[in-house]
Amino acid sequence: MNAFKTCIPGIALAFLSTFCLKSFGQTSDNSTPKLGKNTVKEVVAAMTLEEKALLVVGASQRPRGGGGATGGARPVSGAPAPTGPVIGQTQQLVPGAAGTTNAIPRLGIPAIVLSDGPAGLRINPKRPGDSLNTYYCTAFPIETLLASTWNPAMVTKVGHAMGNEVLEYGADVLLAPALNIHRNPLGGRNFEYYSEDPLISGKMAAAMVNGVQSQGVGTSIKHFMANNQETSRNTINTILSERASRELYLRGFKIAVQESDPWTVMSSYNKVNGTYTSERADLLYSILRKEWGFKGLVMTDWFGGRDPIAQMKSANDLLMPGSPAQVQKIVAAVKDGSLDVKLLDANVERVLNLIIRTPRFKGYKYSNKPSLKENAQVSREAATEGIVLLKNTNHTLPLTKKGTVAVFGNTSYDIIAGGTGSGDVNRSYTISLVQGLSNSGYKVDASFAKAYGAYLDEQIKLHPRPARSFQKRDPIAEMPIDSAIILQKAAEDECAVITIGRISGEGADRKLDDDFYLSAKEKSMIKTVADAFHAKGKKAIVILNIGGVIETVSWRDNVDGILLAWQPGEEAGNAIAEVLSGKANPSGKLATTFPVDYKDVPSAKSFPGTPEGKPDQVVYEDGIYVGYRYYDTYKVNPAYEFGFGLSYTTFTVGDLKLSSTAFNNHITATVKVTNTGKAAGKQVIQLYIGAPAKTIDKPEKELKAFAKTKLLQPGTSQTLTFTINANDLASYYTDKSSWVAEEGKYTLSIGTSSRQIKQMANFTLAKPIVTEKVNNELVPQVTITEFKGK
Numbered sequence: 150m151n152a153f154k155t156c157i158p159g160i161a162l163a164f165l166s167t168f169c170l171k172s173f174g175q176t177s178d179n180s181t182p183k184l185g186k187n188t189v190k191e192v193v194a195a196m197t198l199e200e201k202a203l204l205v206v207g208a209s210q211r212p213r214g215g216g217g218a219t220g221g222a223r224p225v226s227g228a229p230a231p232t233g234p235v236i237g238q239t240q241q242l243v244p245g246a247a248g249t250t251n252a253i254p255r256l257g258i259p260a261i262v263l264s265d266g267p268a269g270l271r272i273n274p275k276r277p278g279d280s281l282n283t284y285y286c287t288a289f290p291i292e293t294l295l296a297s298t299w300n301p302a303m304v305t306k307v308g309h310a311m312g313n314e315v316l317e318y319g320a321d322v323l324l325a326p327a328l329n330i331h332r333n334p335l336g337g338r339n340f341e342y343y344s345e346d347p348l349i350s351g352k353m354a355a356a357m358v359n360g361v362q363s364q365g366v367g368t369s370i371k372h373f374m375a376n377n378q379e380t381s382r383n384t385i386n387t388i389l390s391e392r393a394s395r396e397l398y399l400r401g402f403k404i405a406v407q408e409s410d411p412w413t414v415m416s417s418y419n420k421v422n423g424t425y426t427s428e429r430a431d432l433l434y435s436i437l438r439k440e441w442g443f444k445g446l447v448m449t450d451w452f453g454g455r456d457p458i459a460q461m462k463s464a465n466d467l468l469m470p471g472s473p474a475q476v477q478k479i480v481a482a483v484k485d486g487s488l489d490v491k492l493l494d495a496n497v498e499r500v501l502n503l504i505i506r507t508p509r510f511k512g513y514k515y516s517n518k519p520s521l522k523e524n525a526q527v528s529r530e531a532a533t534e535g536i537v538l539l540k541n542t543n544h545t546l547p548l549t550k551k552g553t554v555a556v557f558g559n560t561s562y563d564i565i566a567g568g569t570g571s572g573d574v575n576r577s578y579t580i581s582l583v584q585g586l587s588n589s590g591y592k593v594d595a596s597f598a599k600a601y602g603a604y605l606d607e608q609i610k611l612h613p614r615p616a617r618s619f620q621k622r623d624p625i626a627e628m629p630i631d632s633a634i635i636l637q638k639a640a641e642d643e644c645a646v647i648t649i650g651r652i653s654g655e656g657a658d659r660k661l662d663d664d665f666y667l668s669a670k671e672k673s674m675i676k677t678v679a680d681a682f683h684a685k686g687k688k689a690i691v692i693l694n695i696g697g698v699i700e701t702v703s704w705r706d707n708v709d710g711i712l713l714a715w716q717p718g719e720e721a722g723n724a725i726a727e728v729l730s731g732k733a734n735p736s737g738k739l740a741t742t743f744p745v746d747y748k749d750v751p752s753a754k755s756f757p758g759t760p761e762g763k764p765d766q767v768v769y770e771d772g773i774y775v776g777y778r779y780y781d782t783y784k785v786n787p788a789y790e791f792g793f794g795l796s797y798t799t800f801t802v803g804d805l806k807l808s809s810t811a812f813n814n815h816i817t818a819t820v821k822v823t824n825t826g827k828a829a830g831k832q833v834i835q836l837y838i839g840a841p842a843k844t845i846d847k848p849e850k851e852l853k854a855f856a857k858t859k860l861l862q863p864g865t866s867q868t869l870t871f872t873i874n875a876n877d878l879a880s881y882y883t884d885k886s887s888w889v890a891e892e893g894k895y896t897l898s899i900g901t902s903s904r905q906i907k908q909m910a911n912f913t914l915a916k917p918i919v920t921e922k923v924n925n926e927l928v929p930q931v932t933i934t935e936f937k938g939k
C-alpha cells in the first residue's frame with residue numbers, strides 16, 4: 150500500500166494530497182522517533198505541522214454536507230453520496246464503524262477505530278466480497294431500560310459484554326454511553342439516555358464505562374453538554390443558568406469522569422449560552438480538565454461546531470469525522486500566528502495518548518468472533534431486570550399458562566428492539582413477543598399470528614424502511630380487527646395481551662399526536678379488546694414497547710395490567726415472557742417520570758425553543774426543576790412517579806437508623822428491607838434529601854443514594870447502608886461560584902419511589918460548609934426568568 154493511501158484512505162483531494170505527500174515524503178529511518186518506542190513528546194517534536202493537523206482531524210475526510218449516511222467516508226463502489234441526516238459510517242478498517250483517525254506510519258502511529266453506540270456496537274453486519282462471514286452485534290436494551298434496573302452492577306455486566314464485541318470486532322473506542330438528561334418526554338434520543346436525574350445518569354454511565362473499559366477498549370461519554378433535544382440539533386443555542394448547568398446538566402458527566410475515567414468525552418452539537426460546546430474552553434478545559442481532573446481526549450460529535458481553530462484552542466482535541474478544510478485551516482492558522490502551536494501540540498499529545506492505549510496500537514489480534522451467545526444472555530438478563538410493572542390489578546400477573554393468549558398490536562409481532570440512528574445495532578435476530586411467549590410455554594392464538602403476519606408483510610412493502618437504516622419507517626397503523634372476531638376470541642381465549650410500540654431516533658424529536666398520545670386506533674383497540682375480555686370475566690394486559698415516555702392516564706383504567714418493557718434489545722420477547730410468567734419477578738423502577746399530561750411537563754412551554762417551527766434558541770426556564778424535582782416541589786401529581794415500579798411480592802422497609810442527628814463530615818443511614826410476600830424478589834431503596842432553603846430555593850427533595858437488594862426469598866431481610874457526605878447536602882450558589890451546604894435542618898427520606906416514602910428522619914448541620922469553590926463559567930449572556938420553587 151502506498152503512503153498516500155495509508156494516510157487518507159481513498160481520498161484524492163488536491164490540497165490534502167499535498168499535505169500527505171509532504172508528510173510522507175519525510176524519511177523514516179532508525180533515527181525517526183516511533184510511538185511506543187519513544188515518548189509521546191519526542192514523537193510530537195518529530196512531527197511536521199501537516200502531520201499534527203492530520204492527527205487532530207479524523208480520517209473520514211469529506212467536505213461537510215456531502216457526507217450523507219457515509220458520514221464522510223467514501224461510499225462503497227463509488228455510489229453517489231446520499232443526502233439527509235448524517236451519522237458516522239466509515240468503510241475503513243471496520244466497515245460500518247463511525248470513523249477512524251489518520252495513520253502516520255513514519256512515526257509508528259496507526260489509525261484507530263471509533264464506533265457507536267449506547268445499545269451495543271454498530272458496524273456493518275456484512276461486507277462486500279465476504280460472503281462467508283457475518284459481523285452481527287448484540288442489541289442490548291436501550292439505556293432508559295438499563296437505568297430502570299437501578300442496578301449499576303448489571304450495567305457493568307452489560308458494558309463488559311459490549312466491550313468484548315468492541316475488542317473482538319477490531320474497534321478501539323465505543324461512542325457510548327450517552328447521558329443527557331431527559332428534560333422533556335419528546336426528546337427524540339431519550340432512549341439513548343438514562344434518566345431525568347443526574348445521579349442515576351452519572352452512576353449508570355460510570356458503571357457502563359467501567360464494564361466496557363475492563364476489556365481494554367475505550368468509551369466516549371456523550372454528548373457534553375445540555376444536548377437535550379433533536380430539533381435544530383446542530384445549531385440550537387441552549388440558554389441556561391449556571392446553577393442548572395452545575396446541578397443537572399454537568400453533574401452526571403462529573404460523576405462519570407470521577408468514578409470511571411472514560412478514555413474520551415464527546416462534545417455536543419448545540420451551543421451553550423451562545424457558543425458551541427466544542428468551542429468553549431471554559432467547558433472543555435476549566436471545568437472538565439482542571440476542576441474534574443479529566444485526563445483523556447475530547448472529540449467533537451460528527452461535524453459538530455463550526456470553527457476548527459476555536460475548537461483547537463478550546464482543547465477539543467479531535468475533530469470528527471474530519472474534513473480537508475479543517476486540516477487546511479489549522480495549518481494556515483499556525484502559520485499566520487492565530488493558533489499557537491503549543492495548543493495544537495497539547496491536543497496532538499492527547500490524541501497520541503489515546504492511541505497508545507488502544508488494542509490496535511498494541512497489535513491485538515481480534516477474532517471477529519465475539520461471545521455473541523453469552524452476550525445475548527446478558528442482554529436478556531438486563532432486559533428482564535429493567536422491565537417495570539406499572540399496573541397489576543387483582544394479581545392479574547403473573548399469567549397462568551392454562552389457556553391460549555390472544556395477542557394484539559403490530560409490535561407484538563414486529564417488536565422494537567431499540568431506536569434508530571447511531572444508537573441502532575445491526576443484530577442477527579430479535580425475539581418477538583409471540584416468539585417469547587411460545588418459548589416460555591404459552592399457547593398463542595395462531596389465527597392472530599397469521600393475520601398480523603400477512604398484514605405486516607403487506608404494510609412493510611407499502612412503507613419500506615428508508616434506504617439508510619438509521620431512518621425510521623413511517624409507523625404502521627394498527628391492524629383493524631373486526632369486533633365480532635374480538636368477541637369470539639374473548640370467548641375462546643384465556644386473556645388478551647396488547648402491545649403498543651413506539652420508535653424514535655436521531656435528527657427528530659417526537660410528536661404529541663399519535664406518539665406521546667396514543668392514536669385513536671390504538672385507544673380503540675385497547676378499549677374494544679379489554680371490554681370484550683372483561684365481559685367474559687377475563688383480563689387484558691398492555692405491554693409498552695417504547696423508547697420514551699407516553700401518556701397513560703386516558704386509557705390505563707381500561708386494562709388490568711401494564712408492563713413497561715421499553716425497547717429491550719434482541720432478546721425482547723424472551724425477557725418480557727419471563728416477567729409475564731413470573732419466572733422473573735419485576736424489579737425495574739422508573740428513572741424518568743410519566744406525567745399525567747404533556748401540559749404538566751415543566752419544559753412543555755419552552756421545548757423545543759423559539760421561533761416556533763425552526764427554533765434557534767431554547768431557554769431552560771425550568772432551571773433545576775426537571776422531572777421529580779419539579780413534580781414534587783410544585784405538588785403536581787404524575788401518572789407514575791420517578792422511582793415507581795411494582796413487584797409480585799410485598800416488602801416492608803423499616804428500622805431506619807442514622808449514625809447521628811448532627812451532621813459532622815458524614816452521616817450513615819441503615820434500613821432493613823424484608824420480603825413479606827410469597828415470591829422471591831428485589832427491591833430498590835431510594836434515599837432522598839430535602840435541604841434547608843434559607844438563601845436560595847431548593848427542590849422539595851433530591852435523590853442522593855440508592856441501592857437494590859439481592860434476590861430476597863420470602864420472609865428474609867437485608868440491611869442496606871448509605872453514607873451521606875457534605876457534597877450530598879450542597880447546592881450551587883451562583884453568586885459565590887461555590888457548592889454550599891447550608892446550616893439548618895435536613896430531611897432524609899427512604900422510599901421505594903419518590904412518592905412512596907417509607908421512613909423519614911431529620912438531622913441538622915450546625916454551620917454552613919463550602920464543599921467546593923469552582924470557576925465562574927458558562928455564564929448566560931441574557932437574563933433567564935427561571936422557576937424558583939415553591
Ligand code: BGC
Nearest residue numbers: 235236237247324450451571
Ligand atoms: C451522533 C453521535 C454518534 C456520531 C457517530 C452523531 O450523529 O450524535 O452520538 O456517536 O454521530 O456516529
